[in-house]
Amino acid sequence: MFLNLLNLLKKIKLIINLKKIKVMSARIARAIIGCTRKQPKNVLDTANNVVEKMYDNNDIYTTPPRTKTVLSGFIQTAAASEAAAKNRGKLEIETRDQDIGFLFDVLQDEYVPYVNGLYKGNPVKLLLSGLPISSDPVPHGIPETPVIKRVDNGPEPHSAKIFLAKTTSPLKKQREKLTYCVYMSTDPSMLPESFRLVLTTTSQRKLIVKGLTRGSEVAFAVTSRNSAGVSKMSDAAKFIPN
Numbered sequence: 001m002f003l004n005l006l007n008l009l010k011k012i013k014l015i016i017n018l019k020k021i022k023v024m025s026a027r028i029a030r031a032i033i034g035c036t037r038k039q040p041k042n043v044l045d046t047a048n049n050v051v052e053k054m055y056d057n058n059d060i061y062t063t064p065p066r067t068k069t070v071l072s073g074f075i076q077t078a079a080a081s082e083a084a085a086k087n088r089g090k091l092e093i094e095t096r097d098q099d100i101g102f103l104f105d106v107l108q109d110e111y112v113p114y115v116n117g118l119y120k121g122n123p124v125k126l127l128l129s130g131l132p133i134s135s136d137p138v139p140h141g142i143p144e145t146p147v148i149k150r151v152d153n154g155p156e157p158h159s160a161k162i163f164l165a166k167t168t169s170p171l172k173k174q175r176e177k178l179t180y181c182v183y184m185s186t187d188p189s190m191l192p193e194s195f196r197l198v199l200t201t202t203s204q205r206k207l208i209v210k211g212l213t214r215g216s217e218v219a220f221a222v223t224s225r226n227s228a229g230v231s232k233m234s235d236a237a238k239f240i241p242n
Contacts, residue, residue: 029123031115034132037104040082040096046131047075047103050111053130060128061118063193065110078103105200107131109181109223113230142229143178146222151239154208160239162207162220177202178224182209183233185219190236195221212241 035042054061055068066074078099085096111131119125126133147165154161162182179202187194199209212218219236 028121029126029133029135030120031112031126031129031131032134033104033108033112034134037097037101040078040085040100043100043104043107044075044079044082047071047078047107050107050130051075053128054111057128060125061115065114065193065196066106071106074099074103074106105181106197109197109200109225109230113223143224143226143231145232146180146224146234148220148222148234148237151220151237153242154210156208156210158212158214158241159208159210160212160218160220160241162209162222162237164204164207164222178226180204180207181223181225182207183221183223184209185221185236186216188217190219192233195219195233195236214241216240 033043033046035046037043051068051072054064064071078096081092081096081099084092111129115126115129115131119129123133123135149163149165152161152163153159164180179200181197182199182201183195184198185191185194185196199207201207207222209220217238217240219238221236222234224231
């Protein structure tokens, strides 16, 4: 009986080791940001690297989320705010955090999904994007795809408020903090590349897009992200502001 028990333990150990090997072999290279919004210099360096590399490889990255001019403009604004914040003024620091945070969100919510959607698992082409890459295992728990329940007129004139359906994800039950990103398209075709980031918030109650044109139809889509990654984009919802 002792030998049978010993053989059983060996088999269990073998199964565990095989599973570990399988997990390690499943690691896939992917683009990441490699820093946080609290690291202004790193955010700027990453953005500049994207400008230098991605747009020089336009045969590989044919439809970037933003034009080179637009992204460069964001970088210049953030860099100027970072330089002004060195004087330690409260207003300058708040402006720096806002501009760096916006640039970080553009990279995280637009460029990373774009690059990984094309070449996830291909480190050579991933590096040509200018973004850092990682082959570390992706943690479990990426949020499920948001579902837009409806879009109503917002609390202010020419605004829209987006309502999401309740999620069944365990993450919701754990009350993990999610960041919601709202994308908008004014193109009747509603092609994926026509959507642009217009709002980032951590509260479903603040999914309010302002500055719309009365009577002009727009379409909204939403993603959510947590520490594990970014969800897929929701189906688009059309809306005509009053």
